[in-house]
Amino acid sequence: MIIVQRSFFQKRRLTAVLATGLFALAAFFGLGSTYAHADRWEVFDQGEHLFFPEGPIEVDGVVMVPLRPIAERFGYTFVSVNNKEIVLKDAKGYKAVIRLGTKTALLDHNGGSKTQLMVQIPRNYNGAWFIDLALAGAMGGQGHSTVPGTNLIQLRPVTGDAKTKLESQYWFNFNDKGETVSVNNQGQEHLRTSYTAAPDFGYEELIPVKKSGYTAGFMNRSGELAVDAPHYQLGQFSEGLAWFKDLVKTENGGFTVKMGYINRAGKVVIPAVYSRVYDFSDGLAKVAGGKTSYIDHNGKTVIPTVTGLQNSESFSNGLAAVTVRTTSGGKSVIRTGFINTTGKWAIKPIYDYASSFSEGIATATLNGKSGLIDTKGNWIMKPQYGKGSSFIGQFHGGYIMLTLSGKYDYTQRLVDKQGNVITIPGTEQFSGYGDGMISYYDDEGMGFKNLKGEVIVKPAYSYVWDFTAGAGKGFKDINNEYSGYLINKAGEVVWSAE
Template sequence: MHLSRSWRYKHPLTAVLAAGLIALAACFGLGGATAYADRWEIFDQGEHLLLPEGPIEVDGVVMVPLRSIAERFGYTFVSVNSKEIVLTHKEGRKAVIRLGTKTALLDYDGGAKVQLMAQIPRNYNGAWFIDLALAGALGGQGHSAVPGTNLIQLRPVSGDAKEQLERQYWFNFKDKGETVFVNNQGQLQLQTPYTSPLDFGYDDLLPVKKSGYTAGYMNRAGELAIDAPHYQLGRFSEGLAWFKDLVKTENGGVTVRMGYMNRAGKVIIPGIYNRAEDFSDGLAKVTRTGKTYYINHNGQMVIPPIPGLLNSESFSDGLAAVTVRTTAGGKSVLRTGFIDTAGKWAIKPVYDSATPFSEGVATATVNGKSGLIDTAGKWIVKPQYSGGSTFLGQFRDGHILLTLSGKHDYTHRLVDTKGKIITVPGTGEVTGFGDGIASYNDTGGYGFKTLAGQVIVKPMYSYFWDFTAGAGKGFIEYNDVYEAHLINKAGRVVWSTGMLE
């Protein structure tokens, strides 16, 4: 779903139209940054789509690149002007997308049908984006979000969509000196000498090493799709991945230089930064010569260094947590607030501290007491937890951990995005949550339960990874070696390794 800003033309006419598309972007004034909806996974007939860019999100509407979707569904470009984009289908149908409006005309059975869109078509860096309503209509079947997931289907699969799509999530294990990837059914998908500590997930490219050295990016066939022997590589996000090199200095020392490459392995933003983080919401946080700021996909500075900055985070939910030195009550103090993608204070710096937003909620502390806020800065849970009682981490799958301090010990509870404390029956120590399953700790180790208290796996694991895509990982230690299990929601071990050192 992520990709480079470069176009890959499949038809001669598309190349001719490229200049017109880019020029039209200036006409419509749509070349600025927008929120990228990188959290969405988009499928068509069960196939996970590697979109050339985006998807993006405009005022809550998910939009996808027109060219990729149109060509997938059998359309080619006929003409582009300031008023409309005309496409023809290989079966003779025509589609006319009216620019600047929320309407398109689609031919069905010889007659034209008006298709309404939730957002007007947008152009970013030369690529036109359409909303999912039009994308689904071009495919002939509409679109649908799989309930309770971040999975969107353009043309659906038959049967249980969630179950089928989640099978395309690949879990990573080390087994007998090789890396293996299995799906949530425990079916072996790939065995390779390349190594990575990361799940493949739904991605199509994964940074890997060989013999301890960074090799590049491996595809799902186990091939080294991008030969990129940098010191370190990041995952792709919004079509770009950071790379890190160690560069010799004039005095014989070594310094770090970071930049970004696209999915073709081409360096798009040169390695000039001392630090560089993943792109999110169309921007990346970078540091160069002691100055921290945010850049767009073209490497242009969008948000300059913030006065008084002590610390800042990457964007999430369209906001970035920023800590600055300011004045309160005549004293110099540190306060945290949130800026938007234009660099303006969306939530003023009034908190002692705050975490980045996740699923529309962030933790915030005032006068030593913690609570939860929404993206407007309104309290969902007023600041009331202090001392050893505090929120841990960020929201995941609608829940966050809350540590409550007692006289002699601590207890953990789950809190939902409305601020309601969830008590898992028969569980004294909740340790995590994912995919509807809570992890918990007992004298025998870690196990898994439903929120209703039904035991999925009795406490037996030395450590674990919470459930995602229908399965969780558990690791049992025997005298400094480990056995790894993949467990499904019925509590059955569907994959296991031998002993791991």
């Protein structure tokens, strides 16, 4: 073993590189980006997580849920369905009349009918009707609410600390002696299985798993292979649909990859005709097959290829970042803007670069300097960072990371939604943020601090995954094998693979 003594300057430069390396490590382990599903909504009723056969979906920033499971949960039965309206009735004889093609519904209320306004008209995807949360909450009798600072939505709220109760249903996955172990944020084991699952269960009902290195299908929370889907590769469900990859023989005897989508029953609803597809968001998915376009849940092309397209991203917050070749000052230039779900420019392509929106904010670069914009294109933080300084990732839990380049060094800060730059006391460099905690490193390894700069977990881990749902993951290299630990916000190890 060769030991190299690094200078002070070299050590500090290494920490800046380490943050980028951790993102690469996440990709290597198949966990994807920390922010890939930051805006996905989780719906609870009376404290119980609702698993929908499809959805929820988000259309232009409005969360919509499938009507049938919501209606049946609230005690409604279907009386009639035609091309004008859907009529439901509960056990007491009260009716709900949903007028299709409009934003109004009639609900019986204390012996009379009350008009309920919806933000979005009902939508039909793959034969399933979707309604917005305004109507779903009204049918439940208590409206709906979002738990502050989270993506957790309640229909009929629980009493007490809702955030703590709902987050206890999040499952973290670890590998332990060749098995996949699922535990909650208190360290309680809920499942042990021989299936290999790379991502956390999270709040999901079904996750893709492998057996002996080969894709098997989707496992449920009982450890059963609920959906037998032996495709070459499988993605996670998003808005009720998951992408799949198949290897298709070519005429010269080789193979090519084709991708499509399946539903939670394992049925192919959009055939594998694309060379590349992405998760659904805002009711649409980006697909590529010669040309790049956006399709809906029925596989219909909603937004064809944008003129001059150079690059595009998936929708988020009702907008998609699109980079095109355009003309500025009589010159041909490449610029980025945002289209809405009808394919029209909502924010014109004027930026050198812009990220996808998250929590209503995106990073944007103009004339070589970066700042923050809202969904109207207004500057929240005017462009001011360049020459090595940059934002990292997207907004997550109310903050985004900012790396500042100095003469000899790099430092990290957090920026809030008002554009305020926040220094973590006693901490110049850190690698990530999640759920009110930052991950940081020193010569001993990686650990966690809170936003006051107080050490919660000493840096004793080889690498860590940032906190989510009240807990964080730490991993130690023990005899050339990584052993996992789950740590709560008190800094206690509540579960370990040792």
